Amino acid sequence: MPGLFAYLVVAALVFAIGLFGVLTRRNAVGILLGIELMLNAVNINLVAFARWHGDVVGLLFAMFTIAITVAEVAVGLAIVIVIFRVRRTIDADRLDLLRG
Amino acid sequence: MANALLVLGLPLASFLSIALVRPLRRRGRAAGWVGITAMIVAHVEALRTWLGSARGTVILPWLPGDGGPMATVGLLVDNLSAPMLVLVTLVSLLVQMYSLAYLHDEPMPSLGRYYAYQSLFAFSMLGLVLSPTYLQMFVFWELVGLCSYLLIGYWYTRPAAARAALKAFWTTKLGDLGFIAGIVMLWSSTGTFEFDALFRMAREQTLPLEGLATIMFLIYLGAAGKSAQFPLHVWLPDAMEGPTPVSALIHAATMVTAGVFLVARSEPLFILVPGVLALIAGVGAFTALLAATMACVESDIKRVLAYSTISQLGFMMAAAGAGAPDAGFFHLLTHGVFKALLFLGAGAVIHAVGTNDIFRMGGLWRVMPQTGVIFVVGTLALAGVWPLAGFFSKEAILAGVWAGGRPGVFSVLALTAFLTAFYMFRVVFITFFGRGHPHGEAHPHEPPWLMRGPLWLLALLTVAIGLRFAIGGGGEHRPPAWLAALSLALAAGGFGLAWAMYGARWIPVEAVRRPLAAIDFLARRRYFLDAIYGAIYRGVMLGFARLIGWIDRYLVDGLLNVASAGTLRAGDALRLIQSGQAQDYVYGVAFGVLFLLVLAQWWRTP
Numbered sequence: 001m002p003g004l005f006a007y008l009v010v011a012a013l014v015f016a017i018g019l020f021g022v023l024t025r026r027n028a029v030g031i032l033l034g035i036e037l038m039l040n041a042v043n044i045n046l047v048a049f050a051r052w053h054g055d056v057v058g059l060l061f062a063m064f065t066i067a068i069t070v071a072e073v074a075v076g077l078a079i080v081i082v083i084f085r086v087r088r089t090i091d092a093d094r095l096d097l098l099r100g
Numbered sequence: 101m102a103n104a105l106l107v108l109g110l111p112l113a114s115f116l117s118i119a120l121v122r123p124l125r126r127r128g129r130a131a132g133w134v135g136i137t138a139m140i141v142a143h144v145e146a147l148r149t150w151l152g153s154a155r156g157t158v159i160l161p162w163l164p165g166d167g168g169p170m171a172t173v174g175l176l177v178d179n180l181s182a183p184m185l186v187l188v189t190l191v192s193l194l195v196q197m198y199s200l201a202y203l204h205d206e207p208m209p210s211l212g213r214y215y216a217y218q219s220l221f222a223f224s225m226l227g228l229v230l231s232p233t234y235l236q237m238f239v240f241w242e243l244v245g246l247c248s249y250l251l252i253g254y255w256y257t258r259p260a261a262a263r264a265a266l267k268a269f270w271t272t273k274l275g276d277l278g279f280i281a282g283i284v285m286l287w288s289s290t291g292t293f294e295f296d297a298l299f300r301m302a303r304e305q306t307l308p309l310e311g312l313a314t315i316m317f318l319i320y321l322g323a324a325g326k327s328a329q330f331p332l333h334v335w336l337p338d339a340m341e342g343p344t345p346v347s348a349l350i351h352a353a354t355m356v357t358a359g360v361f362l363v364a365r366s367e368p369l370f371i372l373v374p375g376v377l378a379l380i381a382g383v384g385a386f387t388a389l390l391a392a393t394m395a396c397v398e399s400d401i402k403r404v405l406a407y408s409t410i411s412q413l414g415f416m417m418a419a420a421g422a423g424a425p426d427a428g429f430f431h432l433l434t435h436g437v438f439k440a441l442l443f444l445g446a447g448a449v450i451h452a453v454g455t456n457d458i459f460r461m462g463g464l465w466r467v468m469p470q471t472g473v474i475f476v477v478g479t480l481a482l483a484g485v486w487p488l489a490g491f492f493s494k495e496a497i498l499a500g501v502w503a504g505g506r507p508g509v510f511s512v513l514a515l516t517a518f519l520t521a522f523y524m525f526r527v528v529f530i531t532f533f534g535r536g537h538p539h540g541e542a543h544p545h546e547p548p549w550l551m552r553g554p555l556w557l558l559a560l561l562t563v564a565i566g567l568r569f570a571i572g573g574g575g576e577h578r579p580p581a582w583l584a585a586l587s588l589a590l591a592a593g594g595f596g597l598a599w600a601m602y603g604a605r606w607i608p609v610e611a612v613r614r615p616l617a618a619i620d621f622l623a624r625r626r627y628f629l630d631a632i633y634g635a636i637y638r639g640v641m642l643g644f645a646r647l648i649g650w651i652d653r654y655l656v657d658g659l660l661n662v663a664s665a666g667t668l669r670a671g672d673a674l675r676l677i678q679s680g681q682a683q684d685y686v687y688g689v690a691f692g693v694l695f696l697l698v699l700a701q702w703w704r705t706p
Binding site for chain 1: 674
């Protein structure tokens with residue numbers, strides 16, 4: 001069984017990959033996927049620490065996060081679909097209505 | 101004390117009811133009768149206060165301070181304020197009655213306004229007279245000034261009246277600045293505004309004398325502004341733009357005497373500073389002479405009376421300065437009666453003829469004999485003819501000045517007494533005798549009873565006061581006999597010259613004018629004082645205003661403009677940062693968090 005440190009490294013890697021996806025993907029769906037990765041990195045952390053401390057509260061938090069993630073993806077995808085209907089594109093570079 | 105409070109309260113009640121009850125104010129005659137009724141009762145109460153023996157002070161705390169009240173208010177009834185109450189209420193009452201007839205052409209709402217002002221004025225003046233402290237006196241002093249402004253500017257649609265009102269306000273305000281500065285300085289050195297306490301300190305010689313001369317000079321400045329002493333006298337002739345009854349009330353009988361009253365009231369303090377007293381006497385005498393010369397060449401009947409008022413105020417001030425404030429105060433009372441008489445008489449003439457110019461009158465004796473008799477009585481009193489009231493008070497002043505050891509002031513006043521008789525009889529001869537003039541549309545006639553009643557009453561009073569002193573012997577210190585002879589001779593001389601020039605026309609006017617050409621030239625132009633003030637106003641005041649205007653426009657506004665322009669520019673520049681793309685913001689957040697994490701780590705391990 002690997003130690004806590006290994007889990008944390010994996011979580012950090014997953015988080016970094018997710019962030020990279022959020023920052024570089026031009027496709028809105030890709031950005032949502034990046035967000036999913038980042039959230040799951042957090043979940044890995046929560047579960048690892050729960051195990052390390054022998055405390056189930058961390059697990060509970062992980063369950064919450066998963067539930068919220070589901071809701072977030074549902075809302076996020078709905079928004080993406082609406083944007084696509086209105087703008088005929090989901091390219092993040094061209095969604096710049098707030099440009100100063 | 102209850103009487104005095106009633107005297108003070110009634111005009112206030114009348115003012116409040118006229119000012120606040122709109123239907124009453126819009127019905128001017130009703131408002132007039134309210135004011136008159138209040139003044140009748142107030143006058144009766146004033147008489148009872150005067151004749152009664154109740155004298156004393158009531159003082160209540162007003163402004164709280166450390167260790168006792170900082171300032172107090174109250175009522176002070178003594179032998180100075182009691183007769184003053186009678187004079188003020190009497191003249192106010194008669195003037196209000198007279199105004200009802202004099203202003204019968206006024207629209208009713210504006211007549212209501214007039215009576216509200218009149219009542220407020222009576223209240224303020226009575227409050228001033230009854231004040232037991234300098235601070236309370238100052239408050240009423242300013243109220244009186246405000247009423248004067250309102251009443252001079254009563255016909256505010258006339259530019260001359262509006263200007264005259266402003267001029268009166270600002271000129272007296274200049275003196276008032278000195279007054280308030282003086283009483284504040286007095287307070288800071290003694291810790292009290294109360295007359296009683298201050299006079300006690302003066303008696304017991306515990307009053308700090310350091311700086312007292314400056315303080316008393318500043319207080320005198322206030323008196324000089326109100327009582328139209330040189331060089332602050334310029335407002336009084338212009339104040340004649342107000343209705344004639346107002347001139348009689350405020351600018352002859354009551355308000356302008358407030359300055360003399362103040363000096364008489366503060367006498368225990370003034371005698372500690374002989375230098376200021378000498379100044380008061382000198383300025384008073386100079387004012388008296390200067391105004392008398394201007395009265396000699398004036399052709400507006402009201403302005404002649406205005407200059408004569410300035411001149412007589414100079415007499416009173418000179419007496420107060422020469423150590424005879426009793427004589428000055430006595431002259432104040434008698435002058436109040438007969439000058440009100442003269443003004444109201446002049447008002448009757450103006451009312452009948454429709455002009456102020458004496459050279460367009462003439463021959464009025466035949467059409468208005470009653471007014472003529474009344475006016476001559478006033479003139480005789482002002483000229484100082486035995487046995488009228490003016491004779492005794494003027495003689496008292498001359499005696500007081502002589503006894504005070506000021507021969508210079510005495511001779512100036514004697515010369516002025518001669519001029520007084522001259523210019524007053526000049527008006528009488530030109531107006532009532534002399535050739536009749538066509539009066540155009542106007543048909544001169546005797547005034548209605550509402551105007552004639554006050555006139556006769558004042559005339560009778562003038563004679564009665566005089567007779568009372570002629571029979572009663574004039575009190576304890578009888579002036580020397582040569583003085584009576586001298587002052588009668590001066591009056592007779594003035595009368596004779598006026599008769600010879602304007603009555604019989606033995607001496608052509610030119611023959612007198614030519615040797616005195618220089619004085620004539622200056623007097624006709626009011627000694628260029630108005631021009632000098634105008635130049636100072638234009639040069640200094642407007643220049644200063646322009647400078648301030650420039651600073652405001654270019655420095656203050658400029659600073660604000662720079663600030664607003666800078667904000668706009670910064671906004672324009674910062675606008676470009678907003679790309680509107682969500683990922684750019686995420687970059688910001690991510691690197692911001694990273695930066696903060698690094699920073700936290702760095703701080704934690706020093």
